[in-house]
Amino acid sequence: MDLTDILKAVKDGKMDVETAEQKARSLGFVSYMDIAKLDSHRKSRTGVIEAILADCKDPDDVVEIARIMVAESKRALITRVSSGHLEALKQAFDQDKLEWSSRARTVVVHDGTPAPRTGGVVGFVSAGTADIPAAEEARVVASEMGCETVAVYDVGVAGIHRLIPAMDKLKAMKPGAIVVAAGREGTLPTIVSGLVDVPVIGLPVSTGYGAGGRGEAALLAMLQSCSTLAVVNIDAGFVAGAYAARIANMIAAAYTHGKEDRTGQEGE
Numbered sequence: 001m002d003l004t005d006i007l008k009a010v011k012d013g014k015m016d017v018e019t020a021e022q023k024a025r026s027l028g029f030v031s032y033m034d035i036a037k038l039d040s041h042r043k044s045r046t047g048v049i050e051a052i053l054a055d056c057k058d059p060d061d062v063v064e065i066a067r068i069m070v071a072e073s074k075r076a077l078i079t080r081v082s083s084g085h086l087e088a089l090k091q092a093f094d095q096d097k098l099e100w101s102s103r104a105r106t107v108v109v110h111d112g113t114p115a116p117r118t119g120g121v122v123g124f125v126s127a128g129t130a131d132i133p134a135a136e137e138a139r140v141v142a143s144e145m146g147c148e149t150v151a152v153y154d155v156g157v158a159g160i161h162r163l164i165p166a167m168d169k170l171k172a173m174k175p176g177a178i179v180v181a182a183g184r185e186g187t188l189p190t191i192v193s194g195l196v197d198v199p200v201i202g203l204p205v206s207t208g209y210g211a212g213g214r215g216e217a218a219l220l221a222m223l224q225s226c227s228t229l230a231v232v233n234i235d236a237g238f239v240a241g242a243y244a245a246r247i248a249n250m251i252a253a254a255y256t257h258g259k260e261d262r263t264g265q266e267g268e
Helices: 003-011 017-026 040-046 059-073 083-092 129-144 156-170 189-192 217-225 238-265
Strands: 030-032 036-038 050-055 074-080 100-103 106-110 120-127 146-150 177-182 200-204
Touching: 003 017, 003 050, 030 059, 036 059, 050 059, 059 074, 059 083, 059 106, 074 129, 083 100, 083 106, 083 238, 120 156, 120 238, 129 146, 129 177, 129 200, 129 238, 146 156, 156 189, 177 189, 177 238, 189 200, 189 217, 200 217, 200 238
Parallel strands: 050 074, 120 146, 120 177, 177 200
Antiparallel strands: 030 036, 074 106, 100 106
16 A cells, blocks of 8 residues: 555545554555565655565575565565575465576566566667676566566677677667676677667676676776766676666656657647
């Protein structure tokens, strides 16, 4: 129940003012024991969903936090899921209510409610096959935020000719934003940004070795890009996917409102 539901209940005489006040005060977060406060209104407040970071959490705590999130928001996204977390989640939830992505290391738990569709479209590109997990984490996030996604993988600069047909596929889908994941020297996002007319988010990946390994060279190369580029932290797939989805969703909303305004004017 959100604030609108509470106000409607008071207006319709289904809830007294004192009860409404208590419920309104509880809006915003739900506590789990003394270790977690779930931001249940983050999506309505910021446009970005809250996710459960499983890394460094006890599997039983992840399960219980997921239960609360599903009860509050109908769907729960869990990232950086280990084999222990996955086993606990599989034992706790029905298999048809659990979506596991092995490459992204994410689990989505839900009550049967599908992720909403916004009309936004986000493209995902990886330089190498080793960069796919980070790109896939970003892709799952964008999908949970309502976007249609399109991916082209293993099109890095070592074989740049592979990028040309991939760009045709991306452009045909008319994405509102594109996430490009790259490790090693991190060149690909700069190239893609110079070829498209939509925002590109560089996602440096901790692949590669030697001097500048662990994603450090990729991060610095993207920050030094001579083409316009936004850059997230190393392996920050969630942030890249959420940022791209926000852009795509804003574009989709603006397009929808524009059509509605034009329809209204034509009707007059």
